[in-house]
Amino acid sequence: MSATASPELPRERALQGVTLPRVIRSEWTKLWTLRSTRWSLFLAFVAQAGLGPLIALIEMSRWSQLSLQQRFTINPIDHSLGGWHLAQLAVAILGVMTMTGEYHTGMIRSSFMAAPKRLPVLWAKLLVFSAVTLVLMVVAAFIGFLGAQAIFAEHHVNVALGAPHALRAIFGVALVITATGAMCVALGTIVRRTAGGIALFVGVFFVLPGLVDILPSATANALQPYLPSTASTGLAQALAQPNSFTPWGGFALFCGYTAAVTVIAAVLLKRRDA
Amino acid sequence: MIEVRGLTKHYGDRIAVEDLTFTVEPGFVTGFLGPNGAGKSTTMRLILGLDRPTRGTATVNGRAYQDLSAPLREVGALLEARAVHTGRSGYNHLLALAQTHGIPRRRVDEVVALVGLESVARKRVGGFSLGMGQRLGVAAALLGDPATVVLDEPANGLDPEGIRWIRNLLKGLAAEGRTVFLSSHLMSEMEQTADRLIVIGRGRLVADTDVASFVAQASAGAPVRVRSPAADALAGVLGGIGGRCEQLEDGALKVFGLSAEQVGDAAAAQGIALHELTPLQVTLEDAFMSITKDLVEYHESLPEGEQPGVPLATLADGEQQ
Numbered sequence: 001m002s003a004t005a006s007p008e009l010p011r012e013r014a015l016q017g018v019t020l021p022r023v024i025r026s027e028w029t030k031l032w033t034l035r036s037t038r039w040s041l042f043l044a045f046v047a048q049a050g051l052g053p054l055i056a057l058i059e060m061s062r063w064s065q066l067s068l069q070q071r072f073t074i075n076p077i078d079h080s081l082g083g084w085h086l087a088q089l090a091v092a093i094l095g096v097m098t099m100t101g102e103y104h105t106g107m108i109r110s111s112f113m114a115a116p117k118r119l120p121v122l123w124a125k126l127l128v129f130s131a132v133t134l135v136l137m138v139v140a141a142f143i144g145f146l147g148a149q150a151i152f153a154e155h156h157v158n159v160a161l162g163a164p165h166a167l168r169a170i171f172g173v174a175l176v177i178t179a180t181g182a183m184c185v186a187l188g189t190i191v192r193r194t195a196g197g198i199a200l201f202v203g204v205f206f207v208l209p210g211l212v213d214i215l216p217s218a219t220a221n222a223l224q225p226y227l228p229s230t231a232s233t234g235l236a237q238a239l240a241q242p243n244s245f246t247p248w249g250g251f252a253l254f255c256g257y258t259a260a261v262t263v264i265a266a267v268l269l270k271r272r273d274a
Numbered sequence: 275m276i277e278v279r280g281l282t283k284h285y286g287d288r289i290a291v292e293d294l295t296f297t298v299e300p301g302f303v304t305g306f307l308g309p310n311g312a313g314k315s316t317t318m319r320l321i322l323g324l325d326r327p328t329r330g331t332a333t334v335n336g337r338a339y340q341d342l343s344a345p346l347r348e349v350g351a352l353l354e355a356r357a358v359h360t361g362r363s364g365y366n367h368l369l370a371l372a373q374t375h376g377i378p379r380r381r382v383d384e385v386v387a388l389v390g391l392e393s394v395a396r397k398r399v400g401g402f403s404l405g406m407g408q409r410l411g412v413a414a415a416l417l418g419d420p421a422t423v424v425l426d427e428p429a430n431g432l433d434p435e436g437i438r439w440i441r442n443l444l445k446g447l448a449a450e451g452r453t454v455f456l457s458s459h460l461m462s463e464m465e466q467t468a469d470r471l472i473v474i475g476r477g478r479l480v481a482d483t484d485v486a487s488f489v490a491q492a493s494a495g496a497p498v499r500v501r502s503p504a505a506d507a508l509a510g511v512l513g514g515i516g517g518r519c520e521q522l523e524d525g526a527l528k529v530f531g532l533s534a535e536q537v538g539d540a541a542a543a544q545g546i547a548l549h550e551l552t553p554l555q556v557t558l559e560d561a562f563m564s565i566t567k568d569l570v571e572y573h574e575s576l577p578e579g580e581q582p583g584v585p586l587a588t589l590a591d592g593e594q595q
Binding site: 016019025026101106109273 | 353356369
């Protein structure tokens with residue numbers, strides 16, 4: 001091997017320390033140097049960009065079999081963005097794993113030894129992951145929307161970008177998915193296990209609404225708007241949901257939840273033994 | 275320079291480290307010796323700010339690890355537990371760590387070459403052998419060219435050539451004036467690498483000494499193996515001068531309490547022929563037993579179950595030299 005003799009180490013100690021921009025740079029590298037991350041992001045992108053046009057294609061090919069009422073209920077905005085639930089799931093799982101993957105492999109110890117204040121690691125992960133998700137999802141949502149409209153144009157049910165709620169829904173989908181991803185990074189930080197983190201996400205987004213549904217209807221109706229799933233959905237669709245806050249109001253609430261989970265994550269990250 | 279003062283760590287009811295105080299000086303390889311489970315890894319994790327002490331302090335160059343503004347440039351660490359994402363390549367792992375400190379790529383290439391991982395650095399760490407993983411860990415530790423190096427069981431998983439390599443590397447680092455602190459549960463490894471020794475058992479300090487005196491102290495009670503056609507007569511003679519003999523299955527005797535010289539001289543004086551006379555190596559377990567025996571007497575006033583010298587039979591983990 002190369003170094004059986006004593007090593008010659010260059011004495012370059014410009015004592016520049018750890019800074020948030022440097023940790024961000026490091027997290028950027030970490031994000032893109034894992035095959036699983038690239039695949040998950042690719043999957044989320046394909047789901048968001050491709051599913052809408054696919055739905056449009058199916059609807060147009062079945063046009064002659066659709067009843068008049070079915071033709072009228074085609075919502076060209078929401079159907080063109082129909083992939084967002086799948087994209088959200090992929091981003092949520094990846095969000096959980098950006099943290100739990102480090103705990104699972106032990107990488108977190110290296111990360112904390114490099115940045116012993118710890119919180120910069122969380123902020124950098126949130127920032128890098130959110131920025132990447134937001135950009136990818138905005139682009140994917142536009143592709144999905146425009147692609148689907150081109151297909152809907154066959155039977156003139158297409159809408160333009162300037163249609164009411166169209167741009168709001170396009171950016172809404174991207175914002176909601178991004179906020180979900182951020183919340184899942186925080187959930188992963190709290191739970192530290194991949195399975196547990198994903199279970200928590202599924203519980204909050206898919207099981208909790210079902211549980212609320214079986215409550216007495218007055219109680220259920222009162223709780224419904226506050227559910228994270230309900231709060232986050234409004235902004236991502238053009239069609240108004242029954243029993244919910246306004247799209248931006250709901251999103252603000254959802255961001256509040258994300259912030260609360262992040263604060264808990266930050267406190268635990270700082271306090272716990274790694 | 276690492277300073278540990280009254281360091282204590284409890285995990286729930288379990289005492290991992292209790293009131294440890296020692297100093298690791300620059301310019302030496304300081305060995306941190308103790309059986310598996312003695313608290314070595316916990317102590318190192320406390321020094322590296324990964325765990326919070328229950329009481330006491332651990333500082334590097336006078337500051338707690340969390341307060342170092344450029345920790346990788348001051349302390350390089352190799353943990354015993356895995357600390358690498360298996361899905362990433364070795365090179366990208368090092369690069370990500372380097373970027374937190376603004377350390378240039380050139381330095382990443384240097385440490386990769388230094389540990390001899392050039393051919394596999396671009397491959398995923400998941401496919402690394404234990405030895406390659408250790409080399410990657412050493413590369414990460416040296417990334418910031420730190421003045422203090424902390425290594426937990428660095429010889430684990432290395433082949434004999436690798437062990438020789440790391441031994442020379444560490445001696446070289448100490449010769450450059452750096453503080454080198456390495457743990458091991460193998461006494462033989464320490465004998466060959468370390469200058470100074472900090473020995474712990476059950477989370478408490480057992481000895482803070484130099485290697486030579488520790489080995490001398492530990493070897494004092496080493497048994498002697500002796501084979502003679504007149505084994506019974508010999509046993510009688512040895513018993514008369516304070517030895518205690520144990521019959522081994524092959525007919526040889528294992529003698530406690532006497533040195534090989536004393537056994538040979540006694541046999542010669544009585545005209546008893548010897549076919550074999552072998553000083554047996556001290557096992558780590560024996561060493562700990564003999565060293566901690568003194569501590570029991572010294573600390574007799576301590577409450578029950580809190581003594582550093584409580585039976586250490588489980589500590590040696592079957593390691594034999």
